[in-house]
Amino acid sequence: MTATDTRPVSVDIQETEDNRALIEAIEADNEELTINHIPGLVKLQAPGRLVINRASVEERLGRTWETHEFQMAIVTLAGNISEWDEDRIVLSWGHLARD
Amino acid sequence: MTTNPTKPAAKKLSMQQRYSALTRDIDWTPSYVSEEEMYPHTSYEGIKIHDWSKWDDPFRLTVDAYYRYQAEKDKRLYAVLDGFAQGQGHLTLSDPAYLNAMKIFIGGVTPLEYQANRHFAYLSRHFNGPGPRFAALCQSVDEIRHAQTEIHTLSNYNKYYSGMHNFAKMHDRVWYLSVPKSYFDDALSAGPFEFLIAIGFSFEYLLTNLLFVPFMSGASFNGDLPTMTFGFSAQSDESRHMTLGLEAIKFLLEQDEANVPIVQEWVDKWFWRGYRVTAIIAMMLDYMLPRPVMSWKESFELYFEQQMLGGLFPDLAYYGIRPPAGVEQAIWEKDHLSHLVYNTFYQFSHAANITTSVPTQDHQQWLAAAYPDSFDAVYRPKWDKLEKMDAAGNRFFYPGLPQLCQVCQIPMVFPEHGQGDKICERHSDFNGEHFNFCSDHCKWIFDREPEKYVQAWMPVHQIYQGACGGPTIPDVLAWYGYAEGDSGEMVGNVDHVNWKKWHAQVDDSLAGREQMEASLAADGVGVKEAAK
16 A cells, blocks of 8 residues: 555535435445535545445345446546446556556 | 256356457457558557557446436436426526526537537547447447437527527537637547547546536536536436546557657647636636536636546556646636636627626625635726726627637637736747737647647637628627527626516516516616517
């Protein structure tokens, strides 16, 4: 870990009833999250890394949730999408190794 | 369940496998023609690509997922549009002046979405690699969706308000709309990789947040639910486009070290080109939202300085890319930009498809709080003077035509870097002709490719050359396709008067008409005059 890893990453999400479970899941899974409300949207910011877990969202939503559905909620982001698979989405800064 | 018990059931493919099946397995190597004949545009810019398969899309988007979610986004939007139109939603806007921002949007931005649709469709044929081709295809379909949904959304306002009825023609002809138009024309006429940096990286990644996020939040705050919804709906695609833009620049930088200086020049050029276009957003945020949400300065700090300079550029430094030339000046200008631009529109709104007015005292107080270092000292006195002239029956409109910058095409109103009271003027001579620029950066862009920028369609020059309908302002405005009420002073304008009439009806009181007349009189508009 280097000092640059604490550069803030963020997602802005539409503030709707549908997205409440998602926002709560992100809150639960990211300890140092900062939350700001701007009319119509909520800005979630974390130092270095932000993770969205499918299981956490499903638990709060009470139904299955595909990580692709995140596209319905997101307005903008800051950071690289360093992982996006069936189970989770991870945002971070830093150089990514290529396969 | 399987029909053949000896063969194990096929396991469902993972997201990564499905993406890879889509983007890799349907590609082939041409045998009847050479690769160069098949993809003729990807070598002349000097960019070297060794392995197209290194292109990656973190969204792992496939066709089924793409259309499923896009359809859902549209369904949500059209439900809002219907409800808003049926419920006379336009009457719940904060103020009809708010719609001036939408007039700029439909004339300035929507046609760019359509151009982006066309060019990404072209690129989806012309990149050698299947990864970028598929990403370009999705973006192309996104962009036509944006153009269509924006037109549908604003068509409801067009039934009631002026300034939007002729947006496509206005985009091609109106003086200030040449700013966004020429920006995009510049990108469309560049090579495919430069286009990716211009639109994919600079516009979509560095600057799109400044356009959509605070502004759509402003729409929400000013009662414009349809615009908020299309804005956020479009922006959800935008986060994919941002990812494409970021992928594009990293891909080019990783492929060959010789690409780095080429890309750096494009980053310098396209940051500055894009930043100059966002001057109009600065004005919309600070002056055109009757209930302001976030100042240009605050959005620039949050979405550009913090997220881009603080977050992204340290990553790009790894490849040898530094922040764009011009960044320091843009940071310094954030205290001045919106004030200069709205002041210019105030003086020229007899020739724009929007109306303007001196900001109210409440609004000026908000501006003073948002701009403690510049508003009271520099800009409030200017508004005081214009307000006095207006009160004396001498509403000021600039009687001539402005000198334009040959590159950004904005009137030359910008200050020298660091000197708020001195207008910057730069010049170059080329083939015996003299050209003017608003800044060192626009001059640098011209000097780098003068053969390109001497061909620019400059609105003021075209008027003087007699190419815009005739020699007088009414001739030119007729050629723009303006109708009554499209331009000029906001107070007493047909939209303003209609608004008061409709609200008098909505109030449905016996005193409705009297109230309306009293309210118009308070604004200094006689009812007879208003009925004209």
